[in-house]
Amino acid sequence: MKKKDKVVVGLATCGIAAGGVEVMDEIARELKKRRLDVELDETGCIGCCFAEVLVDFEKEGMPRVTYGDVRPEDVPALVESHLVNGKILKEKVLLIEGRKTTEADFLKKQTRIVLGNCGILDPEDIEDYMGIGGYEGLRKALSGMTPEQVRKEVLDSGLRGRGGAGFPTGAKWNFCARAEGEDKYIVCNADEGDPGAFMDRSVLEGDPHAVLEGMIIAGYAIGATHGYIYCRAEYPLAVKRLKMAIRDATGKGFLGSDILGSGYSLDIIIKEGAGAFVCGEETALIASIEGVRGMPRPRPPFPANKGIWGMPTNINNVETLANVPWIIREGAGKFARLGTKGSKGTKVFCLTGKVRRGGLAEVAMGTTLREVIFGVGGGIKNDRPFKAVQIGGPSGGCLPAELLDTPVDYDSLPAAGAIMGSGGMVIVDDTTCMVDLAKYFLTFTQMESCGKCTPCRIGTKRMLEILTRICEGKGEPEDIERLEKLAVDIKDGSLCALGGTAPNPVLTTLRYFKDEYEAHIFDKRCPAGLCSELVTFHIDPEKCNGCTVCARNCPTGAITGEKKEPHGIDQEKCIKCRECLRRCRFDAVYTV
Amino acid sequence: MAGKAGKVTDEEKQRIALDRVLKKYSKQKGALIPVLQEAQEGLGYLSEETLGYIARNTGRTLAQVYGVVTFYTQFRLEPIGRHLVRICHGTACHVGGAEDIDAAVCGHLDLDQEGGTTPDMEFTVEKVVCVGACSLAPIILVDNVAHGRLDSEKARKVIREYQKRKQGARGS
Structure with a gap:
């Protein structure tokens, strides 16, 4: 039988946000109008977020083509050119299978294990997943391996926890397997809360069965009787696809009682988080599952011995579990050949901020920051200078251009003052103020501190107050020292990693961008021109051509001038809303 | 009644x-x-x-x-408006100008910068931390539908669309 031509639209959260559903509807209409017998499908996120909406065309006799930046109005031309005339519509091409395009580096420079199926499979169809070897890892584990052998395989692979702490997964499984308890729990931590990180959401939306398969294998390895997936309530699509995946996997006998006739049984329940960042911490997560306030408790006892309802509990992150089926299927040796001595396999990073090709980048451990940001990400938007990369979210740090050759692994990043964290990478250019960025993260941690430990609760508040006054031009010379002292106290005096790492964004910006703090404190100047209290807005008469756009949009009428004549800003009336700066298309508005 | x-x-x-x-x-x-x-x-x-x-x-x-x-931030003790507008303040959105979006949306609805509910109970505006769609920053969610790659003008336009819908529904 002739294979049907196929059109596939990327419909993860970001694809939908960019208008993917409208594009899909338009394609359906166009296909119907032209009476074309073409299969129309949806998939998850391939990670080329910079070019959403993405649509793949598969036509017999032509290579698979991914079109990017597709809008509903582009659809008729695309369908006519590609499907009717058999010609690739060059203007919209992002990638052509087997050929070099300008954006091909984005995927070519990646090594994909976790994201291997994202944007390719239909996440809502279990047959699709099984067609590419899905659940073969589980079958192999259950039919030919003892739980000890599974744990040893994962230990030998060198896989470390991808949620941030980087603890060896196999060792963690061993602790829980050896603990005594009537019941045992396996938990998938899908409470992805770091601002700037969305890889777990993409995996859950794009390849939910891989996470589920990893979780069932882990459950078998530790002898778990029950499973929970603790997922952020902010990810409704991920929850929906997980529910479907659980239903379909149960239907196929991969989940439930006597899985694949092995005698092993496991049930999995989804628990939706209710909005508390601290619940990503293991003991807080357990409290939340038990239905109380999600506050961390001292360890030991570790969850491996006393977790949910006092029973042995093993908690792994989404990305960690998504690696497991691959390791069992392909073998620990193949996994361990990727990466560095202490960090094996790959890591998924979320490239965002001022990078040209933002999206998901999965690279082998040990790849340099430069390769990730400039190789995969294509450098900085609008050719502005690279200033810093913020890695690891609110627990991480900001690294400057001098450290771009740092390899990404569990040893090199902490040495530079950052952490691997969950893998958020926010790239900033010269228009971002580093003091403001540190303030942003402290605002976040101060708000999310659960309040249990005083140094974290009050200390982050005091740090935020200091940072706020520095940004307002009211900083005092002693403030830098105060920040450093508070940072140490908070780190030492907090029970969990939230407080333990909260000062990191301040410490790294102080370490690498101290001159910006000093400019704010001593010169009352914001070098990036961002902190409103420290800048004034002006119009360059040489560049202004009097188009009147700024004057018409100024909310206070501070800008005046004749048409086609240079305009001026009345500083008395200016409220520094930046509207003129954003709207000027001639670069005439500048800050001092 | x-x-x-x-x-x-x-x-x-x-x-x-x-x-x-x-x-x-x-x-x-x-x-x-x-x-x-x-x-x-x-x-x-x-x-x-x-x-x-x-x-x-x-x-x-x-x-x-x-x-x-x-x-938990998800729970509310007060009634909310017919449309819930959530303005993302994740890192990418912050760097991309989330505060300008706050100003545009709240200004358009005559609310103060912190958000809140309009007196006619049509809109509730709140700030949230990272909705995980960073590549489309800055982004807002209206009733769980994401609108990305915004600037002040586009954000106002999104809200106007929802306001129009209400008037449209009344007219028909």
């Missing part, structure tokens, strides 16, 4: 819905959070009465339930 003889009042309807939720989770240990989530989904917010009713029927004190509700 409800309350006529023989008809089920709104209050009774709500009670029936709440009982259904409580029954659904009665056998699940520690299922307070899902009960609260589903109660809020049905009622729009959690009133003191609702919390008391849930406390009595889950064997907890009102203080315990209140403690849980105020710990």
Whole structure:
């Protein structure tokens, strides 16, 4: 039988946000109008977020083509050119299978294990997943391996926890397997809360069965009787696809009682988080599952011995579990050949901020920051200078251009003052103020501190107050020292990693961008021109051509001038809303 | 309005819905959070009465339930507008100008910069931390539908669309 031509639209959260559903509807209409017998499908996120909406065309006799930046109005031309005339519509091409395009580096420079199926499979169809070897890892584990052998395989692979702490997964499984308890729990931590990180959401939306398969294998390895997936309530699509995946996997006998006739049984329940960042911490997560306030408790006892309802509990992150089926299927040796001595396999990073090709980048451990940001990400938007990369979210740090050759692994990043964290990478250019960025993260941690430990609760508040006054031009010379002292106290005096790492964004910006703090404190100047209290807005008469756009949009009428004549800003009336700066298309508005 | 003889009042309807939720989770240990989530989904917010009713029927004190509700940002103790606008303040959105979006949306709806609910109960605006769609920053969610790659003008346009819908519905 002739294979049907196929059109596939990327419909993860970001694809939908960019208008993917409208594009899909338009394609359906166009296909119907032209009476074309073409299969129309949806998939998850391939990670080329910079070019959403993405649509793949598969036509017999032509290579698979991914079109990017597709809008509903582009659809008729695309369908006519590609499907009717058999010609690739060059203007919209992002990638052509087997050929070099300008954006091909984005995927070519990646090594994909976790994201291997994202944007390719239909996440809502279990047959699709099984067609590419899905659940073969589980079958192999259950039919030919003892739980000890599974744990040893994962230990030998060198896989470390991808949620941030980087603890060896196999060792963690061993602790829980050896603990005594009537019941045992396996938990998938899908409470992805770091601002700037969305890889777990993409995996859950794009390849939910891989996470589920990893979780069932882990459950078998530790002898778990029950499973929970603790997922952020902010990810409704991920929850929906997980529910479907659980239903379909149960239907196929991969989940439930006597899985694949092995005698092993496991049930999995989804628990939706209710909005508390601290619940990503293991003991807080357990409290939340038990239905109380999600506050961390001292360890030991570790969850491996006393977790949910006092029973042995093993908690792994989404990305960690998504690696497991691959390791069992392909073998620990193949996994361990990727990466560095202490960090094996790959890591998924979320490239965002001022990078040209933002999206998901999965690279082998040990790849340099430069390769990730400039190789995969294509450098900085609008050719502005690279200033810093913020890695690891609110627990991480900001690294400057001098450290771009740092390899990404569990040893090199902490040495530079950052952490691997969950893998958020926010790239900033010269228009971002580093003091403001540190303030942003402290605002976040101060708000999310659960309040249990005083140094974290009050200390982050005091740090935020200091940072706020520095940004307002009211900083005092002693403030830098105060920040450093508070940072140490908070780190030492907090029970969990939230407080333990909260000062990191301040410490790294102080370490690498101290001159910006000093400019704010001593010169009352914001070098990036961002902190409103420290800048004034002006119009360059040489560049202004009097188009009147700024004057018409100024909310206070501070800008005046004749048409086609240079305009001026009345500083008395200016409220520094930046509207003129954003709207000027001639670069005439500048800050001092 | 409800309350006529023989008809089920709104209050009774709500009670029936709440009982259904409580029954659904009665056998699940520690299922307070899902009960609260589903109660809020049905009622729009959690009133003191609702919390008391849930406390009595889950064997907890009102203080315990209140403690849980105020710990998690998802729960609300006040009614919200017909449309819920959430402005993302994740890192990428912050760097991309989320504060300008705050100003544009709140300014357009005549709310102060911190958000809140419009007097006509049409819109509630709140700030949230990272909705995980960073590559489309800055982004807002209106009733769970994401609108990305915004600037001040585009953000106002999104809100205007929802305002128009209301007027359109009235006209038809």
